[in-house]
Amino acid sequence: MYNKESTPGGSHPALNERTQHLLKALVERYIRDGQPVGSRTLARDAGLDLSPATVRNVMADLEELGYLHSPHTSAGRVPTARGYRLFIDALLHLRPLGDREIETLRQRIDQPVQNGAELARTVSDLLSGFTRLAGVVMLPRRNVVTLRHVEFLSLSENRVLVVLVLNTQEVQNRIIQTRRPYNAMELQQAAYYLNAQFTGKDIHQVREALLRDLREARDSLDRLMQTVVEMAEQTFETEPVGEDYVVAGQTHLMQCTDLSDLDKLRQLFEAFNHKRDLLHLFDQCLHAEGVQIFIGEESGFGVLEGCSVVTAPYTVEGQVLGVLGVIGPTRMAYDRVIPLVDVTARLLAAALNEKRD
Amino acid sequence: MYNKESTPGGSHPALNERTQHLLKALVERYIRDGQPVGSRTLARDAGLDLSPATVRNVMADLEELGYLHSPHTSAGRVPTARGYRLFIDALLHLRPLGDREIETLRQRIDQPVQNGAELARTVSDLLSGFTRLAGVVMLPRRNVVTLRHVEFLSLSENRVLVVLVLNTQEVQNRIIQTRRPYNAMELQQAAYYLNAQFTGKDIHQVREALLRDLREARDSLDRLMQTVVEMAEQTFETEPVGEDYVVAGQTHLMQCTDLSDLDKLRQLFEAFNHKRDLLHLFDQCLHAEGVQIFIGEESGFGVLEGCSVVTAPYTVEGQVLGVLGVIGPTRMAYDRVIPLVDVTARLLAAALNEKRD
């Protein structure tokens, strides 16, 4: 599950029991109703039978240490990013999902789908549906891409449709421009050769093998092999599985009162579309173990001010395939969100494992 | 180009020249700067050398007739939906695109792409980029779907990957569950048979031919034909080309001051995601000729209050393939948007025609 030690965020000086308890109560209260929490409220909430005055002293200390912040003199206190950090790392009491919820998730994830993108869509819908936040699933990505089958179809004079089946599941189609026209027979033979020769091999190796060894010797090759080389050159040219992700439920973010600044929101939505920056963020999570959480600007990414990102990588046979998670206002119900992200990642991994055969 | 007569919207009583001119000037002014227009401003703007008092009288008449509306006693006037309608149908002076702009568009649209979805994405990016509104492109849809090629690949015991090439361009992949396991040879033969027999045929006919004629005679068929029938049953089961569209640049809508109501905006965004309702709207435009415009609630679709939709169908060989267009605040620069949508539809049609071979 979520490894509390593993998360970075600066060291915390020892706080005594009571102080921690009050911080915890304050954050929970603030997460619940979004209002700055005052001493009287907190005193009642914490169940410690302390007077507001005492609580005030503690709160002053916590503010001094950078865990809390007053919006202004006479409002209550609000957790800072640092405060959330401590809360999540040390104080949070997770609320694991019920069996029924897990079962619901499993059923939805195990439903048959056509391809990885569709599965990603389903899962990010799930994430966003359960949390009422934005769900994100990074598409499966492998460093070992196995060629399962390749097929060439002539579309016109110099255009050939390539159908590439990878990893037993993923199908890619691409259209390539050829130097000269090929007839159906030639294409068929080339495909046959490639399939016979390279099925089950890693695609990078295929490329290596074909191009390094054969390209220079091109002139001396027979006609078939020349065809093979030209096809292969373009077929395996670019990284066949692009890096991408699927977002669902962005609109939920428009409902959180915390993110009501229209312009901020717009920038956030644009970030979802541009992808580049967010991909960078997710890449960081790829190699972390278990659930990882970025609070506000911790992500080093201005647009996410006021937002938190909760992610978990999902793996098949120890190989990290991608990351999934949730993006929402920093004031989110971590106790529910963290287990959900965690379980979802596991279920997705399990589903992919099954399909792997 | 845009056929002014064809658009519905109720008949308009004859307005004299001057009144029309003033309405036109008012709408233009309002579109330009978004403020209710007062009599003094309009008098100066219209260039008719009239006193504000005269203009006031005219405005009062126009309000009486339902073309204008005062937000309150002492603001200027604002066009009503009816006012926009008249403006667009009878008063608007289009500003055609420059040759350079058209050339830019053409180049972007003619760039080689992998498939219809990618092209749709490009075009809706274009639409949204040029207008700073949301661009929409409905994916090509044909009632005649030609089978170009089919391929079967065994994935596991009872799962077969079907690769379907349609209309020379579109590739579809689907995974089907079979009743019994098939080996590679059987699948290959089945595919070979189907290709030999049905390439170039309409896919509905293929389904008809195979299933109606052969299913009942199943028991008497040889092994090959039994395979063919089982494959075909599932391969051609569902409508192979789904109805869908691509939206780009929604975030632009968050910038228009007109649509600053966060909750309205949220509903609009959700409508983009749910698709169903909007698809219905676009379906209506499919069979209209040329550019069509819905103003606000005219679309009969509450979420679009305050929004206008400008669409045009695009056709290949007289067959309507889909619709594209733009969604934005009713206060948009119609004189630019209409020609843009019109030209884009033509260019897209041309591009698709070329690719058709």
Place this chain on the structure above:
DNA sequence: TTTGGCACTCTAAAGCCGAGAGTGCTAAAC
């Protein structure tokens, strides 16, 4: 160390005011 008390601060909501924009109407001018 905790607590009650108290003066103090700050915000948010409500109310008020004046300036400005724009109207509608009327009576005079064209």
Place this chain on the structure above:
DNA sequence: GTTTAGCACTCTCGGCTTTAGAGTGCCAAA
């Protein structure tokens, strides 16, 4: 008959003040 000037009137918007309430910080007593 149409157009215009004049004028009283209306309404909003921004700024200002006021007030209630929430919450603090500090001090002195328990």
